[in-house]
Amino acid sequence: MPRRKGAPEVNAGSMADIAFLLLIFFLVTTTIETDAGLDRMLPPFEPPTEEPPVIKQKNIFTVSINRNGQLLVEEKLMELTDLRKAATAFLENGGDGTCTYCKGKKDPNSSDNPVKAIISLKNDRETKYSTYITVQNELVGAYNDLRNREAQARYGRDFTDMESEYLNPETPTAVRDDLKEKVKKIQDLFPQKLSEAETSGNN
Known part of the structure; x- marks a missing residue:
């Protein structure tokens, strides 16, 4: 009987060369993404030349929330349901008589006018x-x-x-231009000066 030949051998001598060429190919053609920062020139630091304006204590409406969720307004306990009314009375008090559109009590011990009135919110x-x-x-x-x-x-x-209509990007330009002045006018009458004080309590 004729002798059966074995399976032909595969010449693997050039496999290393092929793998090396593939490695070089991928290294050359692959794009490596890098994080790009914002190129900005920061202005030089200049110490403030003017003293900050002095704010009268009566123009600050202090609101604090303790760890138990209790509300302290001007250092007195208050129910949440009464907060909005108290804040409204403070904002439109008109103590100095310059606010012609205010309907407050003109209490000399409360805020002078809405422009000077500040609400300070602090929490635990x-x-x-x-x-x-x-x-x-x-x-x-x-x-x-x-x-x-x-x-x-x-x-x-x-x-x-x-x-809401003014801030909507779908609002026609002509309508937005008309609303811009009106919105700013109302904002100037009662500017929102809501300050968040530093959190209190232990770390």
């Missing part, structure tokens, strides 16, 4: 986030209530609707 490190947001919403609501009132008196519609 252990304050619940939901409580903090609820309190902040009530304070912003006080601003919006006053702005809506003035917008209705001057333009016959709520400020919040006007602002």
Whole structure:
């Protein structure tokens, strides 16, 4: 019987050369992405030349939330349901008589006018986030209530609707141009000066 030949051998002598050529190919053709920063020239540091303006304590409405979620307004306990009313009364107090559109009590011990009035919100490190947001919403609501009132008196519609339409990119340019001046006018009457004080409590 004829002798059967074995399986033909594969010449693997050039496999190393092929692998090396493939490695070079991928190294040359592969694009390596690199993070690119923003190229900005920072202005030189200049110490302030003017002293910060002195703010009277009566123009600051302090609101604090302790670790138990209790509300302290001007260092007195207050229910959340009464906060918006108290903030509104402070903002439009008009103590110095310069605010012709304010309907406040003109208490000399409270804010002089809405432009000078500042609401300072402070919370404890252990304050619940939901409580903090609820309190902040009530304070912003006080601003919006006053702005809506003035917008209705001057333009016959709520400020919040006007602002929403003005900020909508789909609003026609002509309409936005008309709303821009009106929105700014109402914002200037009751500027939102809501300051978040440094958080208190232990680390």
